[in-house]
Amino acid sequence: MVLNPESKYPNRRTYVLKLRSDAAPGGLAGRLENLVTGRQCEFSSVEELSASIADDLASIAGERAADAAGE
Amino acid sequence: MVRVQSHPNPLRIRFVDFELDEANARLSCNGEAVALAPTPFNLLCTLAREPGSLLSKDALLDAVWGHRFVSESVLKTAISDLRTTLGDSPRAPRFIETVSRRGYRFIATPSLTPLTPTSLAITPQAVTQAPLFIGRATSLSRLQRAWVQAQGGQRSMLWLAGAPGIGKTLLIEHFMAGLDGATCARGHCVEPLGTGEPYLPVLEAIAGLCRVDPALPVLLRTVAPTWLFQLPWLSSAQEREALRHELAGVGPERMLREMGELLERYTEQRPLLLVTEDLHWGDRATLQLIDYVARRRGRMRLMWVASFRVAEVVALDHPLSSLRHELRLQRLCEEVVLDPFSETEIADYVATRSVSLARDEAFVRALHDHTDGVPLFVSSLLSEVMDRADDDATVEARLANLTVPENLASIIDHVIARLGREERDLLSAAAICSGDFRVETLSLVLERDLASLAYACEELVRGQVWLTRSRTVDGAEVSAQAYSFRHALLRQVLYDRTPLSLRIHLHRQIGGALERERSFGVPVAASDLAMHFERASQPVIALSDFGPVATISAHGDRMPTLC
Numbered sequence: 001m002v003l004n005p006e007s008k009y010p011n012r013r014t015y016v017l018k019l020r021s022d023a024a025p026g027g028l029a030g031r032l033e034n035l036v037t038g039r040q041c042e043f044s045s046v047e048e049l050s051a052s053i054a055d056d057l058a059s060i061a062g063e064r065a066a067d068a069a070g071e
Numbered sequence: 072m073v074r075v076q077s078h079p080n081p082l083r084i085r086f087v088d089f090e091l092d093e094a095n096a097r098l099s100c101n102g103e104a105v106a107l108a109p110t111p112f113n114l115l116c117t118l119a120r121e122p123g124s125l126l127s128k129d130a131l132l133d134a135v136w137g138h139r140f141v142s143e144s145v146l147k148t149a150i151s152d153l154r155t156t157l158g159d160s161p162r163a164p165r166f167i168e169t170v171s172r173r174g175y176r177f178i179a180t181p182s183l184t185p186l187t188p189t190s191l192a193i194t195p196q197a198v199t200q201a202p203l204f205i206g207r208a209t210s211l212s213r214l215q216r217a218w219v220q221a222q223g224g225q226r227s228m229l230w231l232a233g234a235p236g237i238g239k240t241l242l243i244e245h246f247m248a249g250l251d252g253a254t255c256a257r258g259h260c261v262e263p264l265g266t267g268e269p270y271l272p273v274l275e276a277i278a279g280l281c282r283v284d285p286a287l288p289v290l291l292r293t294v295a296p297t298w299l300f301q302l303p304w305l306s307s308a309q310e311r312e313a314l315r316h317e318l319a320g321v322g323p324e325r326m327l328r329e330m331g332e333l334l335e336r337y338t339e340q341r342p343l344l345l346v347t348e349d350l351h352w353g354d355r356a357t358l359q360l361i362d363y364v365a366r367r368r369g370r371m372r373l374m375w376v377a378s379f380r381v382a383e384v385v386a387l388d389h390p391l392s393s394l395r396h397e398l399r400l401q402r403l404c405e406e407v408v409l410d411p412f413s414e415t416e417i418a419d420y421v422a423t424r425s426v427s428l429a430r431d432e433a434f435v436r437a438l439h440d441h442t443d444g445v446p447l448f449v450s451s452l453l454s455e456v457m458d459r460a461d462d463d464a465t466v467e468a469r470l471a472n473l474t475v476p477e478n479l480a481s482i483i484d485h486v487i488a489r490l491g492r493e494e495r496d497l498l499s500a501a502a503i504c505s506g507d508f509r510v511e512t513l514s515l516v517l518e519r520d521l522a523s524l525a526y527a528c529e530e531l532v533r534g535q536v537w538l539t540r541s542r543t544v545d546g547a548e549v550s551a552q553a554y555s556f557r558h559a560l561l562r563q564v565l566y567d568r569t570p571l572s573l574r575i576h577l578h579r580q581i582g583g584a585l586e587r588e589r590s591f592g593v594p595v596a597a598s599d600l601a602m603h604f605e606r607a608s609q610p611v612i613a614l615s616d617f618g619p620v621a622t623i624s625a626h627g628d629r630m631p632t633l634c
Contacts, residue, residue, distance in 0.1 A: 002158075003158075003413075003414035003415045003418055003432060003435060003436070004413055004414045004415065005158065005159070005160040005162075005163055005165075005413050005414070005415040006160060006162055006163050006413050007163065007410035007411050007412065007413045007444055008411065008413070008414075008439070008443060008444055009410075009411055009443055009444070010410045010411075011232070011233070011381065011408045011409075011410055012408075014382070016382060016385045016386045018386075033385055035232075035381050035382060035385055035408075036381075036406075036408055038385075038392075038395075038396045064162070067161070067162070067169070067171065068161070
């Protein structure tokens with residue numbers, strides 16, 4: 001086995017999640033903000049929250065690809 | 072085997088665990104030879120010969136492949152082989168950084184000290200004398216580049232962001248230690264438990280710089296009298312009275328302009344590094360000043376580094392959050408964000424205590440799992456399992472049996488529990504003081520002998536956990552008896568754990584002690600005094616002590632509001 005040279009929880013993959021006052025177990029609603037980019041996404045369901053995170057992860061993958069192409 | 076490259080000054084350096092001996096065509100790690108093909112070896116030598124410098128792809132192709140016709144892909148392959156051998160990653164480089172579309176940079180800090188077979192045998196004494204600095208090569212390299220830019224007249228504003236305990240202060244100190252005689256001024260924000268002082272971290276930095284540079288008070292008199300007025304110990308009562316008249320009707324905008332002018336003129340003579348720590352506790356006035364300086368036109372040989380806890384800023388909608396993004400968007404500042412340690416970096420850290428333990432991947436991985444790579448957490452747990460002498464268990468078994476603390480505060484609770492009664496009393500009183508504290512103050516508060524307190528503080532400094540000596544901007548000690556907590560978290564947790572009734576009592580005692588010291592000419596910020604009396608539930612005294620700070624506000628009626 002080889003030790004992982006990358007941080008397990010990098011800031012680029014860290015978010016602040018704020019739930020609105022009317023959020024409930026069956027109806028999550030609030031705002032998600034990435035710590036590094038500051039990109040914010042409003043969501044009104046767990047599906048939208050999940051889609052926001054997926055979008056951002058796709059952006060990270062794009063950044064990595066751009067970095068690799070620049071090498 | 073690698074080919075011997077003839078060079079007039081063959082390289083012989085050490086970086087992290089590696090030793091590179093060009094004349095003998097040898098690369099070793101922890102004393103053991105590492106196989107490396109001739110091309111990547113020559114490439115490594117070429118890069119390492121100019122640490123911190125960008126080497127273009129063309130320059131590297133010329134240096135390593137000479138005049139042979141080769142495509143860029145050979146360079147990419149050789150870099151990849153080299154990274155594999157060194158265990159380096161292009162995403163989180165420790166040794167070789169890619170500069171997109173341009174070339175590569177060797178970012179490890181090489182040591183030119185003679186290579187010895189026992190170079191990694193660090194004694195416990197050595198460990199206790201120097202703070203350990205691991206990884207962060209890319210971050211350090213960015214700070215160094217920003218400094219070079221500032222030296223050339225292009226001001227550098229740099230956010231240093233990360234979680235509590237991630238190593239922001241250590242990175243700043245490591246960076247400052249490498250500047251070799253550069254002029255540095257440092258101040259920090261304190262948790263605003265009451266009404267804070269506008270510009271506190273900047274005033275602290277300027278006051279510190281005034282202590283070591285007699286030219287600065289003179290310049291303050293000439294171009295920044297509103298700032299001079301905030302540092303009353305730099306002028307006589309007569310001068311202050313004259314300033315009071317002169318500054319009647321002056322608004323806070325003038326403080327911004329004056330500081331801009333001061334920084335421009337001061338840095339004409341020498342570049343300045345200004346450090347503001349814990350800006351997540353910063354006041355609005357300081358944020359306005361950062362914004363103003365970042366946008367001001369004109370040449371300024373200034374590098375301003377401001378550190379903060381990024382999650383707190385975002386979660387609490389601190390005004391810094393919008394300023395941070397605005398300045399970044401307009402390319403008026405850059406940001407270095409510190410991530411938790413990777414497993415590789417934890418192995419490097421463990422190696423400073425025990426090379427054999429660092430090679431135990433299961434141990435390194437377990438330590439990483441326990442701590443999520445937060446450096447303060449890592450160092451605390453590692454000390455916990457390595458320094459215990461009350462059982463016969465192996466270090467690995469101790470780690471496996473350790474109850475994992477929920478967070479950093481829980482760890483600090485654990486460390487507090489190990490304090491003796493007198494140490495606890497001393498540190499609790501020190502935690503009530505905001506920022507630096509003097510032994511003389513604690514002596515008055517605790518009614519303890521000055522010498523024994525000074526000795527106790529020195530012991531706590533030597534322990535490398537709780538205290539550090541306060542330093543001036545050039546690294547010299549301000550006073551043999553001025554100290555501060557090594558980390559804001561330590562002070563914060565101790566403060567929180569002090570019962571409210573005792574806190575009120577200590578604030579009253581410290582306010583009284585500072586007042587006495589001030590009457591003997593010791594510089595004491597009026598806002599500090601007022602804060603202690605305010606928290607001691609003595610608002611009338613607090614109001615009178617805010618007098619000097621509030622003077623400009625009274626005359627100008629628009630002192631910046633606080634957060």
